[in-house]
Amino acid sequence: MAKLLLEDKVVLITGAAGGIGRATALLAASEGARLALTDVAADRLAAVAAEVRANGGAALEVPADLTSGESVDAMVTAVVEHYGRLDGAFNNAGVSGGQIGQGGRRAGEWEETAFDRALAVNLKGVWLCLRAELRQMGSQGGGAIVNTASLAGLAGFKTTAGYSAAKHGVVGLTKTAALDYAPTIRINAVCPGYTDTDLMKDAMRRGGDAIMARIPAARLAQPEDIAEMACWLLSDRSAYATGGTFVVDGGYLAG
Template sequence: MTVAAPARFTGRTALLTAAASGIGAATAHRLAAEGASVMVTDVDAEGARRVAEEVRAGGGRARDRRLDVTSPGEWAAAVAEAGSWTGRLDVLHLNAGRNLPAAAHELDDTGWHDQLRLSLDSVFYGVRAAVPLLRTAGGAVVITSSVHAVIGFKGFPAYAAAKGGIDALVRQLAVEYAGQIRFNSVLPGAVVTALWAEAPDEYKAQTAARTPAGRLGVPEDIAAAVAFLASEDAAFVTGQNLLVDGGRSISSQE
């Protein structure tokens, strides 16, 4: 039996960051397919433009703009544009992050601060800029965390600290803005995107074998979870960290 995709975001506006590729792009397509007007943003302006064009080609409503999430000034301008475009902001997907592997004793100050700035400071900047519009709409924020927030891997101290910070921040914000804005995070496991471009096939196969689902994730797996958390289906869900990792985090390491 074919089940029609629900249109949970008709009349709603979503702003997505780091949406020129991977998980962000898949989420833009998913929300647009369910009726949202999507503002596709990325530091890669050309990539954001391409994704917005693809959404429009598929019959969706999209606009694009450059947004470097580490810039509070660019945040203010992007949120203002989203507001003037449709008059509202219902969904914010904060998705930027990068993992530059290095053991703690090999990580210099710049490496540490750059990762925290991109993955965690950016969340604070985005929330601060968007709260007024989200409050008015009774909106929802979904932040892309990582399985690294809950299990240890060698070589990712700054990335794990940033993602763990996101998960704690979500609980704080959910209480702070209770009854006005819902905040949740999604914790992907291994998802095949540009982040995995240079991973050897052998490592990918090993990771899939350690994943109870028996495969690596695809961006659409995460987009589906973001759409759920952003939708009214999750009206009673706030302050949560949802693992979407094919069971990787609950399996033994062997």
């Protein structure tokens, strides 16, 4: 019988309550991972964890404020106390401009507090998770980390100033950390294209027809499309991949 993609690996997923995080949790569990899950939406997170368990998987719910170093460190400690180790991490939590009231605003029109929030969650939160994960993985001799970036971390998109700035930062952080920790810890970024999640609702409401006209695949990505890439990058089958930005966009950037 073929070995499962993530068999017996302990994997932490942030932003696990919906969209890409939920899809990755379900796929990772089906591929043999034991999961630790966190999200600010406690009720939805509990539902995802229950779904994993109902399908025979293991899922630990871990509360955390990803903008607080103390809270993130405690999160990783809780995972290790429960499972004994941490083999993989998917730093996926994030917020869009639309979710913080800045949808459609040009760069000079963003509110300062909203810009700070975008950076705090989408960039600082990734770095805080990365820091805690690297400490643990370093102590145990290795691991794999995947950060969620975006097409907006590789190119400019109108009215996404705080989000795009943060996601460009995630790409740079990923590349630098990969160099710092090779060859024992692999660190990559997945860059989703327009994906059918709550995060995209504002953009699709304001410009859905124009967006669809730019996608050669003629559809939005489904969360499962991104989950497949994330799980592959967390697995040993991607053993030679580190420092990469893996685009899953239906051909959008190729046009």
